[in-house]
Amino acid sequence: MIKIVIIGSGNVAQHVITAFEKNETVSLVQVYARQENTKISGIDTYRMVYDLASLREADLYILAVSDDAIAAVSEQLPFINRLVVHTSGTASITAINDKNRRGVFYPLQTFTKNKPVDFSQIPICLEAENSTDFRVIDTVAKSISESVYPINSAQRKALHVAAVFVNNFTNHLFQIGEEICREHQVPFEVLKPLIKETVAKINDLSPMQAQTGPAKRNDQTTIQSHLHYLTDDNQKNIYKILTQSILENGKKL
């Protein structure tokens, strides 16, 4: 069994702990939290530690701490030349102090603390500085997930930027849709099946093929009528820029 220590007690730490506890490939040796009153479910208290000096030997240390704490916490680790990975989509592998062997174990999902997830469906993006270490984290990742990808720091950065578009910005468009509904006393519920179908389509079609709507058809009558209809300048502006961007697609074909 691969012996693992988790450092951190936030969102990601909690979900990873739950996934490891049901698992025969790894043995969860310890979990470190910086505050004694931290609540972690699914782990017995005798494996909790609150002092980095008490960390035991393990094959893998997973730093599930805030991006900007990776450097400081990894520097404080009381050992050298062991395998230490972070879980960040943005931080470089070099954010980890180089007194240890370094890697990245990035679960590409948006976690909500009390909402259970099915880890087997979550892509895990891996990076390590040598192939022996890569095999260790690859084995660990495959023990909890069906989609494991080798992703270097440059690719991980691309993924993170892309994730902002498909997750954060998409959610913001949902919010604008909700605002337009609210203004006109229409329940936002009415739009939810459409939203589900928008996502279901990209299982079968590329987003380019799945594109529909007035911008795709260059239906200027509808576009102008929508722009005239929108009263909020910010919404108008977003409508214009995304319409223009879809129109530009025609030129890419």
Place this chain on the structure above:
Amino acid sequence: MIKIVIIGSGNVAQHVITAFEKNETVSLVQVYARQENTKISGIDTYRMVYDLASLREADLYILAVSDDAIAAVSEQLPFINRLVVHTSGTASITAINDKNRRGVFYPLQTFTKNKPVDFSQIPICLEAENSTDFRVIDTVAKSISESVYPINSAQRKALHVAAVFVNNFTNHLFQIGEEICREHQVPFEVLKPLIKETVAKINDLSPMQAQTGPAKRNDQTTIQSHLHYLTDDNQKNIYKILTQSILENGKKL
């Protein structure tokens, strides 16, 4: 049983026909297509007509034709004072010629011709000029769908604009995500579980509550690093405008 005639043979006509054929409340009397070689599945040829003059009497005529054909086709109908509805999200109820009683029967979904849909989950937005007619289309709609809403023309317009944001624009953001992945040799597959979760979240949270990411946190380091990373001016511009719009949210709270 409510006797129905469908005029049109496109996407919407096909899906509505399939839904009505499994149904005890309505009787599908005829389907009109303007071209004799039109393929419609699930209807026997003896109920197909290719000439508006051959239309039989019915309780409801559903005009499932292109938006800009509604006026002309409804004008050519060889009868008066019967109930005629269109299926458009954009056209006004008054697009239908006023020699007949008018209404709207708008299924709010994005249909793909050969992809079966579960009509019971599709919201149908209804409008009629009098309450007797409303009750007819309400009965018909409820026989195929679990979510039926009275929606007037002004509200339908709002819904259509909102649908452009949550469906067409969202799909375009997926395309940008895919482009960024492709440029850096990362499979777009990696992002799909994240996209699914983005949508799943709005079942439990409002989009405003579900918002995460660098813009939400006003994390200027990450925002600037993403802007620096993007090489396409159009993508940069969309990133800026949507980030700004999310930042403005803070002021709304």
